[in-house]
Amino acid sequence: MSGKQTVGFIGVGLMGWGMAKNAVEKGFDLLVLAHRKREAVDDLVARGAKEVASAREMAEQADMIVLCVTGAPQVREVLNKPDGILAGAREGLTIIDTSTSEPDLTVKLHEDLGAKGITFVDAPLSRTPSHAWDGELTTFVGGPPELVARIKPLLDTWAAVVIPTEGPVGSAHAIKLVNNLVSIGYGAIWSECFAMTKALGLKPQVLRELVTNSGMNCGNFQNFAKYICEGDPSAHKFTLANCLKDITYYNRMATANNTATLISDGTLQALKQAKTMGYGEQFLPEFVNVFLKLNGEEPGPSTD
Numbered sequence: 021m022s023g024k025q026t027v028g029f030i031g032v033g034l035m036g037w038g039m040a041k042n043a044v045e046k047g048f049d050l051l052v053l054a055h056r057k058r059e060a061v062d063d064l065v066a067r068g069a070k071e072v073a074s075a076r077e078m079a080e081q082a083d084m085i086v087l088c089v090t091g092a093p094q095v096r097e098v099l100n101k102p103d104g105i106l107a108g109a110r111e112g113l114t115i116i117d118t119s120t121s122e123p124d125l126t127v128k129l130h131e132d133l134g135a136k137g138i139t140f141v142d143a144p145l146s147r148t149p150s151h152a153w154d155g156e157l158t159t160f161v162g163g164p165p166e167l168v169a170r171i172k173p174l175l176d177t178w179a180a181v182v183i184p185t186e187g188p189v190g191s192a193h194a195i196k197l198v199n200n201l202v203s204i205g206y207g208a209i210w211s212e213c214f215a216m217t218k219a220l221g222l223k224p225q226v227l228r229e230l231v232t233n234s235g236m237n238c239g240n241f242q243n244f245a246k247y248i249c250e251g252d253p254s255a256h257k258f259t260l261a262n263c264l265k266d267i268t269y270y271n272r273m274a275t276a277n278n279t280a281t282l283i284s285d286g287t288l289q290a291l292k293q294a295k296t297m298g299y300g301e302q303f304l305p306e307f308v309n310v311f312l313k314l315n316g317e318e319p320g321p322s323t324d
Contacts, residue, residue: 026050027083035145039157051069091265092119094119111136120144120145120200121142142163143161143175148257161175161192162185163192201266211311214248245305246305247303250321253302260301271288
């Protein structure tokens, strides 16, 4: 689309593929970095994107670069490696980090890169890969109003709701960690409750029916219940390893702010147990398997 800025996109995985698809289809000139899953890259190129060989090459051409990577270590790597973003970055470049990362790192990058004429801003995400594909994500954005307004046309391509935090850069990553404690913490509660239901000799469908017809019914619960009741874990494609990473970040933030962590501590320990038991690559709805196994029950759904 004539007049649109050139956007680079790094991280076309479960969430990023749909986000990048929306950006290019809605008129942005898109650069995409080679990814281990060729399917996403090939699809985006077919839609009009241009593939580049390195983050350095991308930075030499882009006005904005979107990061949608796993977390803080991956953000550091893609910025600082020999052929990374900073090797090719020009003054005026804006880097939008949509990853779930650590607020302290975001603040430092904003300050350090700002001294070089490069803007670093946090705009993490909420909802699922299917929402990313449909352009219906929610995103939180830190920073002053003029910065939010400048990047909002791009965010609008994949987000139906854009929420300015009305706080500094870094505050979006902070509130994202709070949001993830809500969703992952509920996953821990649903897991323990469904495991208890089985220990009582009842079918999980009974608990689903009860909650569905109560004030606690919500999309989070319905997606979670699809695994234990129907055998479908893909309603929430977010691995327990990523859950562990996010709650670890939350606890570090809480420690830095000297706040109580009674709920997040329990969730963190349950996720560590999941990793120890080899369930790290299972999706959040499969968290129930940890509790079932600890109770001496056979892991897996009860679809009868």
